[in-house]
Amino acid sequence: MGLPPLPIPEDNPQTPEKVALGERLFRDVRFSSTGTVACAKCHVPEGSLTDSPLQVSEGVNGLTGTRNAPTVWNAAYNRTQFWDGRSSSLEDQAMHPFLNPVEMAVPDYDWLLEIVRGDRNYVRAFRRVFGVQPEQITMKEVTQAIAAFERTKISGNSPFDRWYFGGEEDAVSDAAKRGFEVFIGQGRCVSCHTIEQDHALFTDHRFHNIGVGMNEVEDAIPELTRAFLVAKARGVDVDAEVLSNPKTSHLGRFAVTEDLSEVGAFKTPTLRNVAVTAPYMHDGSLATLREVVEHYNNGGVTPAGAPVSAYLSGGIRPLGLTEQQMDDLVAFMEALTSPEVQAALDATRTTQVAGGNR
Amino acid sequence: MMSFDRRRFLKSASAAGIGGLLPMSLVRLSFGQENDSFTFGYISDSHIQQIRGNEFVRNWDRGLTRAVAEMNLLEPKPDFVVFGGDLAQLGTRAELDHGMEMLSKLDYKLYGVMGEHDYYLDLGEYWSELFGDHYYSFDHKGVHFVVLNSVLTYDEWTYERWESAERRMAEMAGLDNPNGSPFMVGERQREWLKQDLARVPRTTPIVVFSHSPLQKIYKGWNFWTEDAEEVQAILAPFEKVNVIYGHVHQIQYNQIGSIAFNSVMATAWPWPYPSTYAHSGSHVPVLTVPMNRADPFNERDATGWQFVNLHTGRVDMTYTLYDNKNRTVAFNAATGRPEDVDFQRPSARIPPQHHY
Secondary structure, eight states: OOOOOOOOOTTSOOOHHHHHHHHHHHHOTTSSTTSOOOHHHHSOTTTTSSOTTOSSOBOGGGOBOSSOOOOOTTGGGOSSBSTTOOBSSHHHHTTHHHHOTTTTOOSOHHHHHHHHHTOHHHHHHHHHHHOOOGGGOOHHHHHHHHHHHHTTOOOOOOHHHHHHTTOOGGGSOHHHHHHHHHHHTTTOGGGTSOOOSSOOOOOOSOEEOOSSSHHHHGGGHHHHHHHHHHHHHTTOOHHHHHHHOHHHHTTBTHHHHOOGGGTTBEEOOOOTTGGGSOSBSTTOOBOSHHHHHHHHHTTSOSSTTSOOOTTOOTTOOOOOOOHHHHHHHHHHHHTTOOHHHHHHHHHHHHHHHHHHHO | OOOHHHHHHHHHHHHTTOOSSHHHHHHHHHHOOOOSOOEEEEEOOOOBOEEETTEEOHHHHHHHHHHHHHHTTOSSOOSEEEEOSOOBSSOOHHHHHHHHHHHTTOSSEEEEOOOHHHHTTTTTHHHHHHHOOSSEEEEETTEEEEEOOOOBOOHIIIIISOSSHHHHHHHHHOSSOTTOOOOBOOHHHHHHHHHHHHTSOTTSOEEEEESSOSSOSBGGGTBOOTTHHHHHHHHTTSSSEEEEEOSSOSOOEEEETTEEEEEOOOSSOOSSOOTTTOSSOOOOOTTOOOOSOOOTTOTTTTOEEEEEEOTTSSOEEEEEETTSOOEEEEEETTTTEEEETTTOSGGGSOOOOOOO
16 A cells, blocks of 8 residues: 555566576675675665664675665656666666675676576576576566566555555654645655655655765765766776775766766655655765754754755755644654565564564 | 768767767767866756844755756756856845855856846845956857847936835846836846947857846746847847847747857746646736646756756757756757757647646
8 A cells, every 4th residue: 555556577577487586696695706795785674674773884804885775665656876876677676786896796797697507406497588598598587577677676565555545544653744734735755755646755756965974975066076077087987986985975966967967866765665765865974854854844954053065955955844733754764664674674573582582 | 070970979969868978978079088178057947035033035045956966967068157146035135145055056167147036125235246247258169159248228227216125136036026127137237238230240159147037038937138139239230149148037038130048947936837737818928838747745846956068169958957847948940949859849749737
């Protein structure tokens, strides 16, 4: 409940075998230079499909990237992937972390495909799913299987959905209901985190500079943009550049489009399950939902009174919310957690507690 | 002069609609050389407005601040920047000072054009301390630039009719105001213009900056210059004349004889209200393709800034438009007039939204 029909590419239909294969690939740590990092390291399937509570993700040899891992939950609905939208599909997205030097850092795709072709279980699964011989397995089949697995990770049915779309009056608290009024009213949140008549993805799929990270780079933006453009024109890999250089990372959508009005702009993320994916924003710089709300209430600056970025999106302005309204907004966002996500997290916690008692 | 091939390359790059930063950067990087081709930036109509004391309208401040910051990112760097008038809302020192403080962050030489909101409080006196002469000319890389003060009006209206300077300013700031008065360049300035152009060869590209259109579009909003025909007659003998004006807060372009007209966007707010706002018929100037939307959420929607490429001696104007598709209005040598690179054909336009 609360989700639109799932878009599935015509050339990559879902089958149970393909999804199972995709999950195995997703969890396979061998696809990294150190044999320790799988997709599942930063997108933990037993829970939020992020690496919460890490601020930014950790790849091979403890190397850190520059961005907070976005959840895979409902990523199937995203029109673009990554915080800056530099990838147009789940299939394409899956190509990049393997090679990125601060993520999985494999030398090249052949290196990875050798592992797949040399694994009897994989060979059998690829033959059954794609009808290919070992030497015919390419990254296309690998990423299609991973994407198919990711397309099973959709979650609606949150307390909010049961209340708003299902008419179940006591599904959410009064605070959450008041928070929803702020969300669609004075808070102006809904302008970007959109809600439709019969479903809600809580994203406009667009890119906005909301002032996050700008304090660190504001004065250096002219040098950074120039240096980046020169590097890009000389063929530097954008994916590697934005994840290895924290300052370049803050250029956001500009790094993809080179549009001057998109400096520091990042994709509007969904708010579904947001309560379990802390910390927040592209750089993970805000620890709690309350801090996020305050950032917006300040007109796109943290801490309050810090200089406003010159590149700030025109939608961001001081909101004048009361403490109560901000608390209510947080309560609203806490009502967006899907039961399957909550259950997975609870199960993980129970296991940990049990392990601790042993 | 650049070679034909290079010119053709630039032209096709812009004809392909790759607006914004990219094509010029790549051209410069791939050719790796300086040449006579140059660009200049244009920011206009910021309407900086004082509320009280140090408090100014935040929205207008953001518009100018953002345009200045983004202008500083242009590659290759523009040779200079023009501010097209209406820096202030009511012409006060506080407003002009505050606006100039933001403009001073530009990395480039700045030229000023007088707007009526800068002028009618003290008749441009304080503006002069910041920007210099009300009208002047200069030469740059083979192009002759002329800056006119086109917002003058009848002496009786200016000097005798109003009991106070504040009242005069307020009357001129109104739209559809029966107490208003049409803009004009005036006889003295037209004489100066004749003399200024007397020494310029007919083949030299001329670029004229004025605040109001040096053509007659809509009198009620002073999208109008009363002596436009007389000014056009002085400019007409030159082969390549380009007039760039502010005031209208929207994209307009037109061709009259050898004179190409281009307007620039405001950083403050758009005119006219987009067609989605006009539930009944509006007096939209005939030259205008209405803005296809204005998003009340996004304060910068339907505002912007622009840069001009003069590589052919004609104005190719690229508009940076927020949360919208950037646009380029370039001179089409085949048709002999400025045209929108992407949206000239009606079938290529994005239809306005008709549901609310």
